[in-house]
Amino acid sequence: MLNLSQNGCSVWVASSTELARTPTAIALGKFDGVHIGHQKVIQPVLQSARGEDGRGTGEKIPEGAPIHPSQSSTLPSSSGHIYSTVVTFDPHPQEFFTGQPRALLTPLDEKVQQLRSLGVEQLVLLPFDKELSALSPQDFVAKILVQQLQCQKISVGQDFCFGKKRMGTAQDLQILAAQYNIPVTIVPLQTDTGDLLKNSSCSNTEPIEDGRISTSLIRQTLEAGDIQRANRLLGRPYTLTGVVIPGQQLGRTIGFPTANLQLPKDKFLPLQGVYAVRVIILNETPENLPIQNLGVMNIGNRPTVNGTHSSVEVHLLDWSGDLYGKNLVVQLVKFLRPEQKFPALEALKTQIQLDCTVAREILSTQC
Ligand SMILES: Nc1ncnc2c1ncn2[C@@H]1O[C@H](COP(=O)(O)OP(=O)(O)OP(=O)(O)O)[C@@H](O)[C@H]1O
Numbered sequence: 001m002l003n004l005s006q007n008g009c010s011v012w013v014a015s016s017t018e019l020a021r022t023p024t025a026i027a028l029g030k031f032d033g034v035h036i037g038h039q040k041v042i043q044p045v046l047q048s049a050r051g052e053d054g055r056g057t058g059e060k061i062p063e064g065a066p067i068h069p070s071q072s073s074t075l076p077s078s079s080g081h082i083y084s085t086v087v088t089f090d091p092h093p094q095e096f097f098t099g100q101p102r103a104l105l106t107p108l109d110e111k112v113q114q115l116r117s118l119g120v121e122q123l124v125l126l127p128f129d130k131e132l133s134a135l136s137p138q139d140f141v142a143k144i145l146v147q148q149l150q151c152q153k154i155s156v157g158q159d160f161c162f163g164k165k166r167m168g169t170a171q172d173l174q175i176l177a178a179q180y181n182i183p184v185t186i187v188p189l190q191t192d193t194g195d196l197l198k199n200s201s202c203s204n205t206e207p208i209e210d211g212r213i214s215t216s217l218i219r220q221t222l223e224a225g226d227i228q229r230a231n232r233l234l235g236r237p238y239t240l241t242g243v244v245i246p247g248q249q250l251g252r253t254i255g256f257p258t259a260n261l262q263l264p265k266d267k268f269l270p271l272q273g274v275y276a277v278r279v280i281i282l283n284e285t286p287e288n289l290p291i292q293n294l295g296v297m298n299i300g301n302r303p304t305v306n307g308t309h310s311s312v313e314v315h316l317l318d319w320s321g322d323l324y325g326k327n328l329v330v331q332l333v334k335f336l337r338p339e340q341k342f343p344a345l346e347a348l349k350t351q352i353q354l355d356c357t358v359a360r361e362i363l364s365t366q367c
């Protein structure tokens, strides 16, 4: 088990049910993106851990309290505390069935950060393998949720499916869990009303998409470069988080040094091209408030300089200094243009200058 801790707040990440802290209030799902639909599913388990629904005492575990991993096997909590827990699958079931690695909106570290900011105490990663995928819905509830995780309450989205061949529905879960006196909240699917309203005023020959907020919709939206919509569906900006690595030291020669980001290899990338972004340089000292900078980012192969591989690089406006080895959080705000091959570096330089002007204008008006 891995304890990721920052500012005294911890999310316990248990890679097996034996390592989980119990009893639990469980939000079940894949939760890639931790978007606003996911957040609604997670909400009820936070309430129960706070004791607002009469289950559990709501007794607070001191933030960052050191818990030794050897103490952490399904210990019933002596305080009566119910751990707000997200239970998910690792690898993503689709990756298991197809054998193809799947790019994620929120790779593990980012998912943990997002869950922490919502107030989740524990993330349990169920190893998705042949054995787990063959469990019947009845066995999944009895063995994993009840026996191993000592679940007191469950929350799922309306389209949740589980067990062998995805046979079990959210309603089945409700019926099965009722046998153990465990209440199940089924959260209705959230829709993107902003776009539904827009669609309803469009010509009626266009297919009206149902606007259901989903990981796939956000991936499509990012692939199309519609960052504003993706951010609305996520309930926060889509971010690329990584460490700055050295490149060919070319950027500085054209007056635009760029921090090259190394991202988790399973991070989902949006449409290639140039973006207006905000950049947080993560401090080594957590007491200091992180500083937010304005910037421009390019995702692409840099055809003008005969680049051989795709890179993600950011130029910070009105900033100078050394970023090598630092961790940056890049928040995407708006797609500006596709990447182009310029006949000469001078033309690229003129274009980047223009990109900076446009980005400055956008970033001064949009969040
Ligand atoms: N405004 C700025 N924005 C981004 N990086 C900056 C800025 N000012 C200074 N730097 C520093 O300069 C480095 C980038 O310089 P430069 O682009 O010349 O070389 P590089 O890292 O080898 O990248 P590339 O291969 O893209 O040229 C950054 O990693 C950072 O340490």
Ligand SMILES: Cc1cc2nc3c(=O)[nH]c(=O)nc-3n(C[C@H](O)[C@H](O)[C@H](O)CO)c2cc1C
Pocket: 247, 250, 251, 252, 256, 258, 274, 296, 297, 298, 301, 302, 303, 304, 305, 313, 314, 315, 338, 339, 340, 341, 342, 348, 352, 355
């Ligand atoms: C805002 C911005 C826009 C860029 N646009 C392009 C582009 O259109 N074509 C290209 O080949 N490289 C582009 N680059 C990458 C550029 O070639 C690279 O930063 C330098 O050559 C240094 O590696 C861009 C970089 C930035 C920061």
